[in-house]
Amino acid sequence: MTKRMYLVDNYVKDFRSTLIKTETEGLVLKETYFYPEGGGQPGDKGTLFINDQAVKVKNTRIKQGEIIHETDTLDFPVGAEVEGKIDWKYRNILMRSHSAQHVLSRYFQFNYQAETVSTQLKAAKSRIDFQPLGKITPEELEKIANDINMILAKNLPISIKTLPRKEAFSYLREKKYQIKYLEMVPKSIKSIRIISIGEYDFAACAGTHVNNTSEIGKISLISTKNKGKLRERIFYSVS
Numbered sequence: 001m002t003k004r005m006y007l008v009d010n011y012v013k014d015f016r017s018t019l020i021k022t023e024t025e026g027l028v029l030k031e032t033y034f035y036p037e038g039g040g041q042p043g044d045k046g047t048l049f050i051n052d053q054a055v056k057v058k059n060t061r062i063k064q065g066e067i068i069h070e071t072d073t074l075d076f077p078v079g080a081e082v083e084g085k086i087d088w089k090y091r092n093i094l095m096r097s098h099s100a101q102h103v104l105s106r107y108f109q110f111n112y113q114a115e116t117v118s119t120q121l122k123a124a125k126s127r128i129d130f131q132p133l134g135k136i137t138p139e140e141l142e143k144i145a146n147d148i149n150m151i152l153a154k155n156l157p158i159s160i161k162t163l164p165r166k167e168a169f170s171y172l173r174e175k176k177y178q179i180k181y182l183e184m185v186p187k188s189i190k191s192i193r194i195i196s197i198g199e200y201d202f203a204a205c206a207g208t209h210v211n212n213t214s215e216i217g218k219i220s221l222i223s224t225k226n227k228g229k230l231r232e233r234i235f236y237s238v239s
C-alpha cells in the first residue's frame with residue numbers, strides 16, 4: 001500500500017520513491033505526494049522520471065484502494081527508482097481553491113444556515129452547492145465576496161492535525177462542524193484528518209491546503225444557479 005505523503009505535507013513538489021507495481025492505467029509508488037482525485041478535488045498531474053525517461057502523469061486517482069499515477073507508458077521494472085515532480089502551478093491553484101471553499105462553506109453555515117452538499121474544484125472556476133439556500137441577489141453576492149475577502153486578509157493560519165476517530169468527532173462537534181456525513185465514514189477509518197483555519201473553521205478533510213489564508217489571494221463570486229428546491233450552486237474563482 002502506497003504511503004500517502006500528500007496527507008502530511010502539502011508543499012512537497014519533488015520527491016523520490018520506488019515503483020512497486022504497474023496497473024493497466026498507470027504506476028503505483030511506494031510513497032507519493034501526488035493527490036488522488038477525491039472530495040471534490042481533482043487528481044494531481046505531473047511527471048515521473050524513471051530510468052532517465054520522463055513519463056507524464058495525466059491524472060492521479062484511487063482504484064480499489066491503490067493510488068494510480070495514470071501514464072501512457074507502463075513498461076518499467078518493479079523496484080525502479082522514481083523521481084516525482086508535481087505540476088505545481090495546477091496543484092497550487094487547487095489548494096488555494098480548496099482552502100477558499102472551506103471559508104465559503106463556513107460563511108454560509110454561519111450566515112445562511114446552509115449546508116455544503118457538494119463541491120467541485122477546478123483550476124479556472126470552482127463550485128459549491130448549498131442547501132437549504134434561496135436565490136442570492138447580485139448585490140448580496142458582492143457583499144459576501146467582500147466579507148470573505150476580509151476574512152482572508154486576516155492572514156489566518158491553516159493547519160492540519162489528525163485525531164483518533166472518537167476524539168475527532170467530539171472536537172468537530174464542539175467546533176460546530178456538521179458531522180453527519182462524517183459519521184457515515186466506515187468504522188475501519190480509525191483517525192480523522194482535521195483542517196483548521198484560524199479559529200474560524202474546522203473541518204474533516206483529506207484534501208490539500210495552503211498554509212495561510214493570505215496565500216489564497218482574492219476570491220470572486222462569479223454566478224449562482226438554482227439546482228432544485230432550495231439548492232443553490234455558487235461559482236467562484238481565486239486570483
Ligand SMILES: [Zn+2]
Nearest residue numbers: 098205206207
Ligand atoms: Zn476539504
